Amino acid sequence: MSPASLTIEKAISNIRKGLRTEQQSMIDWEHGPLAVSAVPGAGKSTGMAAAVATAIARQYLQSATGFHLPNQGQLVVVTVTRSAAENIKTKIRQFLQSSLSLPPIGFTVYTLHGLALNIANNHPNLSGLDLENVSLILPNKSHYLIRNAVEQWITKHPENYYSLSQGIKFDGEETELLRRQLIIRTEVLPDLASTTIHEAKSLGLLPPDLQQLSKYTTDKYSILKIASELYELYDDLMQQQDFIDYDDMILAALRVLKNPDARKAEQKKVFAIFEDEAQDSSPLQTKLLEILAAKIEDNKIYSSPFNLVRVGDPNQAINSTFTPADPIYFRKFCTSCDKEGRLITMSQAGRSASIIMEAANFTMAWVNSKCAEAQQVLPFCYQKIYPIDINSPQLNVNPQALDKGLELHIPDDIYHTVELLVQKVINLFAREDTSGISTAILVRDNRQGKWLSKVLYPICKQHGIKLYDLAEQEHHSHVPEEVLTLLQFCARPHSPDYLKAALTVMEQRKLIDFQDFNALSIFPEDFLYPGPLAITQPEPIQTAAHLCRSLLHARLKLPLYELISFLGLALNYNQAELATVDKLAERVNKQIAYNASIDTMLITLLDIVNSEHFETVDTENIEVQCTNPGQLTIITMHKAKGLDWDCVFMPFLHDNLIPGKFWVPPHSQFLGDFTLSEVARTQIRSAFNADLLILPNAEEAWTKAKYLKIAEEYRLLYVAITRAKRFLWMSAAKKAPFTWSKPDSLKEQEPCQLFTAIKRYFH
Numbered sequence: 001m002s003p004a005s006l007t008i009e010k011a012i013s014n015i016r017k018g019l020r021t022e023q024q025s026m027i028d029w030e031h032g033p034l035a036v037s038a039v040p041g042a043g044k045s046t047g048m049a050a051a052v053a054t055a056i057a058r059q060y061l062q063s064a065t066g067f068h069l070p071n072q073g074q075l076v077v078v079t080v081t082r083s084a085a086e087n088i089k090t091k092i093r094q095f096l097q098s099s100l101s102l103p104p105i106g107f108t109v110y111t112l113h114g115l116a117l118n119i120a121n122n123h124p125n126l127s128g129l130d131l132e133n134v135s136l137i138l139p140n141k142s143h144y145l146i147r148n149a150v151e152q153w154i155t156k157h158p159e160n161y162y163s164l165s166q167g168i169k170f171d172g173e174e175t176e177l178l179r180r181q182l183i184i185r186t187e188v189l190p191d192l193a194s195t196t197i198h199e200a201k202s203l204g205l206l207p208p209d210l211q212q213l214s215k216y217t218t219d220k221y222s223i224l225k226i227a228s229e230l231y232e233l234y235d236d237l238m239q240q241q242d243f244i245d246y247d248d249m250i251l252a253a254l255r256v257l258k259n260p261d262a263r264k265a266e267q268k269k270v271f272a273i274f275e276d277e278a279q280d281s282s283p284l285q286t287k288l289l290e291i292l293a294a295k296i297e298d299n300k301i302y303s304s305p306f307n308l309v310r311v312g313d314p315n316q317a318i319n320s321t322f323t324p325a326d327p328i329y330f331r332k333f334c335t336s337c338d339k340e341g342r343l344i345t346m347s348q349a350g351r352s353a354s355i356i357m358e359a360a361n362f363t364m365a366w367v368n369s370k371c372a373e374a375q376q377v378l379p380f381c382y383q384k385i386y387p388i389d390i391n392s393p394q395l396n397v398n399p400q401a402l403d404k405g406l407e408l409h410i411p412d413d414i415y416h417t418v419e420l421l422v423q424k425v426i427n428l429f430a431r432e433d434t435s436g437i438s439t440a441i442l443v444r445d446n447r448q449g450k451w452l453s454k455v456l457y458p459i460c461k462q463h464g465i466k467l468y469d470l471a472e473q474e475h476h477s478h479v480p481e482e483v484l485t486l487l488q489f490c491a492r493p494h495s496p497d498y499l500k501a502a503l504t505v506m507e508q509r510k511l512i513d514f515q516d517f518n519a520l521s522i523f524p525e526d527f528l529y530p531g532p533l534a535i536t537q538p539e540p541i542q543t544a545a546h547l548c549r550s551l552l553h554a555r556l557k558l559p560l561y562e563l564i565s566f567l568g569l570a571l572n573y574n575q576a577e578l579a580t581v582d583k584l585a586e587r588v589n590k591q592i593a594y595n596a597s598i599d600t601m602l603i604t605l606l607d608i609v610n611s612e613h614f615e616t617v618d619t620e621n622i623e624v625q626c627t628n629p630g631q632l633t634i635i636t637m638h639k640a641k642g643l644d645w646d647c648v649f650m651p652f653l654h655d656n657l658i659p660g661k662f663w664v665p666p667h668s669q670f671l672g673d674f675t676l677s678e679v680a681r682t683q684i685r686s687a688f689n690a691d692l693l694i695l696p697n698a699e700e701a702w703t704k705a706k707y708l709k710i711a712e713e714y715r716l717l718y719v720a721i722t723r724a725k726r727f728l729w730m731s732a733a734k735k736a737p738f739t740w741s742k743p744d745s746l747k748e749q750e751p752c753q754l755f756t757a758i759k760r761y762f763h
Contacts, residue, residue: 004060005060005061007101008057008060008061008100008102009061011057011099011100011101012027012054012057012058012100014099015027015050015053015054015095015099015100016054017393018393018394019046019047019050019393019394020043020047020348020388020389020392020393020394021348021389021392022042022047022344022345022346022347022348023043023046023047023050023346025344026047026048026050026051026309026344027047027050027051027054027055029051029055029309030055030058031272031305031307032305032306032307032342033305033306033307033308033309033310033333033336033337033340033342034308034309034310034337034342034343034344035278035310035330035333035334035336035337035338035342035343035344036048036309036310036311036312036343036344036346037312037313037314037334037343037344037345037346037381037383038311038312038313038345038346039313039315039346039347039348039349039383039384039385040313040315040316040349040351040360040385040719040722041349041350041351041352041385041644041722042346042347042348042349043346043349043350043394044276044311044313044346045087045088045091045276046091047311047346048077048088048274048276048309048311049088049091049092049094049095050095051274051309052075052077052092052095052107052274053092053095053096053099053100053102054095054100055075055271055272056075056096056102056106056107057096057100057102059072059106059271060102072271073267073268073269073270073271074106074107074108074269074270074271075106075107075108075270075271075272075273075274076107076108076109076110076115076270076272076273076274076292077089077092077107077108077109077110077273077274077275077276078109078110078111078112078115078273078274078275078276078289079109079110079111079112079276079277080111080112080276080277080280081111082111083622083623084276084277084642085109085110085111085114087623088109088276089109092104092107092109112250112281112285112288113246113249113250115253115288115292116249116250116252116253116288117131117249117253119252119253119256119257119266120249120252120253120256122256122265122266123256123259123262126255126256126258126259126262127252127253127255127256128252128255129244129248129249129252130242133242134242134243134244135241135242135243135244136243136244136245136246137243137244137245138245138246139194139197139234139245140194142190142481142501143194144606145234145237145238145241145243146190146193146194146234147190147497148233148237149193149230149233149234149237150185150189150190150193150230151185152233153189153226153229153230153233154185154189156229157226157229160222160226161181161184163221164180164184164188164221164671165177165180165181165184167180167670167671167672168670168671168672169670170670175522178522179518179519179522179667180670182496182497182500182518182521182522183518183667183668185497186496186497186500186501186518187668188668188671188675188676188677189226189230191675191676191677192223192226192227192230192676192677192680193227193230193231193234194677195677195678195680195681196210196224196227196230196231196677196680196681196684197227197230197231197234198247198323198324199324199680199681199684199685200227200231200684201245201247201248201251201284202247202250202282202283202284202285202324203282203283203284203324203684203688204251204254204283204284204287205684205688206231207228207229207231207232207235208228209228210224210225210227210228210231210684211224211225211228213228213683213684213687213695214227214228216687216694216695217683217694217695217697218694218697219679219697219698220672220698221671221676221698223676223679223680223683223698224680224683224684224695226676227680247284250282250284250285250288251284253288254284254287254288254291257288257291257292263291266292267291267292267294267295270292270293270307271307272293272307272308272309273289273292273293273307273308273309274309274311275289275308275309275310275311275312276311276312277311277312278310278311278312278330278333279312279313279314279316279317279325279327279330280312280317280319280323280325281325281329281330282323282324282325282326282329283329283688286329286333289308289310290306290308293306293307293308294306310330310333312330313383314327314330314331314334314380314381315327315364315380315381315383315715315718316641316715316718316719317330317712317715318637318638318641318712318715318716318719320708320712321705321708321709321712326685328689331381334381345383347383347384347385347386348385348386348387348388348389348392349385349386349387349388349398350387350388350392350394350396350397350398351398351644351722351725352385352398352399352722352724352725352726353398353399353400353401353405353725353726353727354387354398354401354405355401355404355405355406355728355762356401356405356406356721356722356724356725356726356728357385357386357387359406359721359728359758359762360385360718360721360722361384361385362757362758362761362762363714363717363718363721363754363758364380364382364383364384364718365382366754366757366758367379367380367711367714367718367754368380368382370753371707371710371711376707376710376711377707377711379710379711379712379714379715380714380715380718385722399646399725399726400726401726401727402428402434402646402647402726402727403727405726405727405728406727406728406730406762407424407727407728407729407730408730408731408755408758408759408762408763409729409730409731410731410732410733410734410751410759411731411733411734412733412734412735413733413734413735413736413746414451414651414652414733414735414736414737414743414746415455416733417651417652417731417733418452418455418456418459420731421441421649421651421729421731422456422459424649424729425439425465425632425647425649426463426465428647428727429463429465429630434646436629436630437629437630437646437647437726438627438628438629438631438633438645438646438647439631439632439633439645439646439647439648439649440626440627440632440633440634440635440640440643440645440647440648440649440723441632441633441634441635441648441649441650441651442635442636442637442640442648442649442650442720442723443634443635443636443637443651443652444636444637444652444657444658444716445636445657445740446471446636447740447741447743448651448652448740449469449470449471449634449635449636450469450471450472451740451743452469452634452651453467453469453472453634456632456634460632465630465631465632466628466630466631466632467631467632467634468625468626468628468631468632468633468634469633469634470622470625470626470633470634470635470636470639471634471635471636472574479568479573479577479580479581479584480584480605480608480609481609482505482509482571483564483567483568483571483581483584483605484602484605484606484609485498485501485502485504485505486502486505486551486567486570486571487563487564487567487598487601487602487605488501488502488602489501489502489548489551490551490552490554490555490563490598491555491598491599491602493524493528493548493552494524494525495524496521496522496524497521499520499521499524499527499528499548500517500518500520500521502548502551503515503517503520503521503544503548504517505571506544506547506571507741509571509572510572511547511571511572512540512543512544512547513540513543513544513742514739514741514742515540515541515544516667518667520541520544527541527545527548528545528548528549528552529549530545547570550570551567551570554566554570555598560596560597560598560601561585561589561596563598563601564581564584564585564588564589564601565581565582565585567581568581568582568585584608587608588601588604588605588608591604592604622639622643623642623643626639626640626643627643627644627645633645637716637717637719637720638716640719640720640723641719643723644723644724644725645723645724645725646724646725646726646727647724647725647726647727647728647729648720648721648723648724648727648728648729649729650720650721650728650729650730650731651730651731651733652731652732652733652736653717653730653731653732653751653752653754653755654732654733654736654749654750654751654752655749655750655751655752655753656738656749656750657752658713658714658716658717658752658754659709659710659713659714659752660709660713662702662705662706662709662710672698673699673702674698674699674701674702675702678701678702678705679698679701679702679705680701681705682696682701682702682704682705682708683695683696683701686701686704714754717752717754730755730758732749732751732752732755732756733749734748734749735747735748735749736749
């Protein structure tokens with residue numbers, strides 16, 4: 001063995017000695033599939049970085065001198081987000097340069113969609129994507145392509161549209177018919193389209209596939225058939241306008257890999273693939289990675305074994321009810337690897353104090369026990385969190401708890417909650433033994449965070465505590481869409497759709513009270529300009545109408561170039577949002593300078609919103625922003641995933657939010673006790689995961705979707721608990737709002753059942 005090889009061998013040995021036992025198992029990987037199921041705080045990122053670096057080092061050992069990498073392809077690391085990609089890239093470089101004295105080469109880091117886009121770009125003739133002439137969009141239910149597909153469907157299928165309007169019971173009254181049709185057109189069908197298109201694409205299903213699946217359903221409305229027709233119309237519109245979405249990137253890459261020559265060329269570039277956060281991958285994304293990581297064989301798309309290491313935690317899967325990611329897929333991969341002795345379970349975690357880990361373990365056991373009694377699918381894999389072994393070479397793990405480490409409170413109301421929370425925060429920041437601690441309040445709902453921010457700001461200012469509300473900082477990214485919504489109303493105030501959208505934005509901005517906007521929008525003229533014989537409306541309706549009329553008045557009186565800035569003021573934007581409005585107005589006015597009209601302004605704004613070509617003001621790394629020492633951060637539980645703080649506060653743990661009620665909005669209950677979108681999503685997943693001749697009917701699918709929602713809410717609470725390192729504070733006030741759109745309307749609320757169980761167990 002050459003001197004260079006001996007040096008590398010010694011360096012690998014030193015890296016191994018510095019890792020925990022479970023992390024050492026990761027760097028022992030050399031080839032084939034490997035599943036790594038890691039509990040929160042297990043150090044999977046460090047283990048993955050070390051495994052990647054040592055795998056590259058072993059490639060050097062295979063060369064004759066130990067100085068050059070053999071031509072075996074690069075080691076590809078795949079992450080979910082760009083920030084995660086940067087973090088893992090930095091760690092790998094540190095291991096290569098500092099620990100192995102090797103150059104930082106031999107690997108590349110992508111997001112999943114970045115990897116797919118790279119493959120599609122390398123073979124444009126096969127992918128079918130001309131990336132110089134297409135625009136990337138992120139279609140949601142309010143996207144104009146979705147709305148256009150809905151309008152086309154209504155035109156082509158008037159009988160089906162009328163059948164939906166009749167629902168389960170209809171008395172023939174015309175105003176009620178108009179109300180129902182508005183709801184179907186603006187809510188039900190857009191929601192069905194956006195949900196099922198994304199779900200179907202992520203599973204590789206085309207419109208004809210959904211059409212075929214609909215033959216195995218028995219629901220009254222033929223929901224999957226409608227979904228397939230909307231999907232087909234949407235696809236046609238996408239192609240006509242040269243748009244692609246993120247799912248199209250994956251599909252384009254898979255089209256490339258169907259070609260034997262292109263597949264060999266791409267596989268040659270890859271030695272192995274390491275995937276992070278594997279529980280959040282869809283089946284199509286997993287298929288892409290398996291093909292790339294496979295051994296090169298003629299006349300086969302992919303074969304096993306493949307050099308694929310997938311790292312994740314099925315117990316932290318918190319996106320499955322609003323994305324196609326489902327923990328069942330990663331669980332299946334873990335099970336198949338376990339049969340071959342290729343599953344690593346990382347159950348030791350150094351992040352949290354022992355009592356916080358105990359609370360997380362209790363959460364998992366209690367929820368699984370409760371669901372087992374109801375004969376439901378268990379939300380959690382039974383993977384208990386253990387402290388780091390006392391003989392571990394790593395220092396500063398499992399920190400000492402602050403005070404008791406866990407505090408549980410039942411305040412009188414939400415104001416009493418704030419008193420108790422603030423008292424504890426001030427106490428923590430004032431102590432000498434807590435200098436430089438990081439602190440966060442985790443909320444389930446952005447509206448809770450907004451209310452807390454408003455109440456806490458003067459108190460924090462008085463005590464010199466920096467308050468950081470992530471939602472408030474991020475909100476200006478929605479400025480272009482909100483301005484567009486109001487501008488569309490100003491241009492066409494007689495449109496029920498545009499009036500309803502404008503009222504919704506105003507309510508979200510707290511400018512008007514929540515009301516039945518469907519009823520107000522049926523006859524826009526009667527709402528905006530009631531005649532002398534009209535019945536006097538309640539004050540909330542009058543306020544909403546007055547605000548709408550003021551917008552229309554400004555549209556007539558102001559110069560066009562001032563209109564966008566005025567709308568920003570009308571929406572009561574803060575300083576950061578107004579800065580974004582000014583930037584937006586400047587760009588739009590420049591683009592329409594030679595053909596200024598409200599129509600050209602709308603077209604320009606529409607392009608900005610749909611093509612995501614507008615960067616808002618201020619884009620700092622979320623980790624840096626949210627975990628600064630000496631700062632009190634307000635953040636949602638979803639956004640908190642991947643982050644941690646010394647002290648975590650979790651107020652407002654009520655049963656109506658966690659796990660919450662899987663309910664149908666009252667205004668759309670005429671269709672039945674379910675929503676079309678959730679029924680369709682569940683039917684599609686049932687068809688994909690099982691070979692069934694008959695898919696669940698609407699009621700069965702709705703029940704199944706309800707169980708999945710409950711499971712995910714409990715996993716979300718588990719994720720929130722495991723963000724805390726030294727101190728966890730939880731509360732459920734006796735009185736709280738039923739809906740946080742009306743925070744001052746307090747009612748008796750039941751605490752989250754899990755919170756009650758934790759309180760009973762620990763007190």
